[in-house]
Amino acid sequence: MEDKALIFDIKRDCSEDGPGIRTTIFFKGCPLSCIWCQNPESKTKSPQLSFRAEACKPSECNVACVKVCESHCLSFVDILHVNHDQCIRCDRCFDVCPTKALEPVGYWVTLDELMYRISIDIPFFRSSDGGVTLSGGEATQQIPFIHRLLKALKKKGIHTAIETSGFFNYRRFKELVLPYLDLIYFDLKLIDDIKSKKYTGQSNQLIFDNFKSLIYEAEIPIIPRIPLIPGITTNKDNLKGIAEFLKKLSVDSATLLPYNPLWRDKLKRLDLESNYELSSLMSAEEIEACVEHFYS
Ligand code: SF4
Ligand code: SF4
DSSP: TEEEEEEEEEEEESSSSSSSSSEEEEEEEOOOTTOOSSSSSGSSSEEEEEEGGOOOOOHHHTSHHHHHHHOOOOOEEEEEEEOOGGOOOOOOOHHHHHHHHEEEEEEEEEEHHHHHHHTTTTTHHHHTTOOEEEEEOGGGGGGHHHHHHHHHHTTTTTTEEEOOOSOOOOHHHHTGGGOOSSSSEOOOOSSHHHHHHHHHSSSSSHHHHHHHHHHHHHHHHHEEEEEOTTTOSSSHHHHHHHHHHHHHHHHHOOOOEEEOTTTHHHHHHHEEEEESOOSOOOOOHHHHHHHHHTTT
């Protein structure tokens, strides 16, 4: 469905996804399956259902959702039971749920709809030197659409950025995406390919090759970012190894992104599981140790 994009969120007034005030579009679908994925709702390329058990108040609705679901994914025995696999996303239950315990994750938008939403924020972009950031998931999974979106944004003189896992077809990225970008945030996670396959589900070869190609060929800023995932990416070998890779390309800095455990709540709502258990924030000392490893 190339004339529409599947997205799962539009965040306005963002200040962390690039310069100035930004609107960030989160695209659904990702070729990686990092076991710590901060946006697990981005992984699949289809709309999903989210259920927050703590928000469910059957006494307020007379269990209205069960009555409207013709796919029999909802049943009530003491509490509401949700069969996520059976959901066909007819969206009927969302309309009758008074507490928003049931919510849609992912919806299709046309370019015109998206540009209309974005255009509301143009005054904020102008006053702050901000713009639009494409995030995900992996936005390049929907390359024909983001090509048209970026072109439309540039036509309006809007600053554009992308946050990418680096796992894309370089030729297509160079032809359809790069000419319309002002800034790239590029994630580098694991220098060891065996660990990359184990923890992200993909080899790191394409990612590191793409980064190298962009450093040689792109004429815009490329900011490498390393997610700090305790026990996986935070060890000295990994951080030092990535620093050495960057140094060979004359890139002498990177953004280290401290682990945030909030994604674990999202997993439950989507009925997904992960082997990665850490549910606490990193301490200042742990973060400091990572900085030292990177610059050692
Ligand atoms: S979206 Fe439709 S199919 Fe899915 S749980 Fe709700 S009513 Fe049932
Ligand atoms: S999910 Fe919503 S509609 Fe269904 S029982 Fe809970 S509160 Fe009622």
